[in-house]
Amino acid sequence: MLKSEDIKIILGIETSCDETGCAIGLKDQNRIKILSNIVASSAPLQEKYGGVFPEAAAREQIKSIIPVIKEALSQARVRSYQIDAIAVTYGPGLIGSLLVGVEAAKTLALLWNKPLISINHLLAHFYAIWITNDPSSPFKAGQNKLSASESDASPNFPLIGLLVSGGHTDLILMKKHGKYQYLGGTRDDAAGECFDKCARLLNLPYPGGPNLSKLARKGDDKAFNLPLPMINSQDFDFSFSGLKTAVANLITNRIADTTGRSSADLAAAIEHSITEVIVRKTIAAAKKYQVEQIIASGGVVANTTLRTKLSLATKQFLTHGKLYIPLISLCTDNAAVVTACAFYNLNFVDPLKLQANPGISLSNLD
């Protein structure tokens, strides 16, 4: 049975949606150094469809997977015999995309005779914070540039993990590596999905979230009184589909205009509602479980209002509160986080038996 000391270099693969990623990382004391992190994105192609078109995403994965793996090996200057294990995202995600990464990882594990580690994509997002260097700038020996967290130290357990992406809005309690408790998540649309759908109602181009956020900067978030869905529920679940309906009603009933000042005000009010609910629930979870440290990850963490509110609330409401936010480049889909997650979650699987599972969630961890 392999122990964690035996695993020093891991090659990770990520293909859950429209990004094809391969990264190589090595363990350095308590954190992970990424030697290479290659991401090929088919997002520009998806832009044409106004969203991710699963079949097109899967076709792009097939085209990219081998060049991406080759490039990751070449940039890391690592040969196959130096790799101790292969890690791969096996879910959740789009089945056609997941299959490409899973089959590639199984093939490499068998061909190179390496152990295979299966990784839950959602858990991997949190592991951005255990990466010590910025993988987008070339790694040099001795370099120890930390991620853009508010603290230079490794996060201490217990932690509250907040994941806010296009497909997920979840809160977990991380007791230690390998021991997690699911606290709650969205019952319908995820935060990013709500941003994107509201952006479409405002006639903003894809990807909607960043464009809506840009428009919101010119607006007054108090001009419209939008709902704060589930703000007073005693659980840690979220629901954002009603917010989108409220926005649609304002537009249909001509209470809000999709041009000019009115659209900026509406964008600001939408951003306010989404971020307010997320921040309040995250702090409530930290208080309930007496946790002082919070990790936030996922594409929506790129939203400045969310980052600012989270940062202020952590300081204001938690006595020794600390917020960890990874580099934005590590918050979106990439294989560096899969590699980092694998070092601390050695879920060895038989390469002949591993199957992609598009339907798993963070509630499958405990």
Ligand code: KG4
């Ligand atoms: O995690 P991610 O890159 O992709 C997955 O969901 O897998 O998240 C993408 C989501 C999209 O919904 C996008 O609109 C949203 O993150 N997003 C933002 C911002 N940047 C990205 N939403 C609001 N404000 C932003 N600045």
Ligand code: ZN
């Ligand atoms: Zn993701």
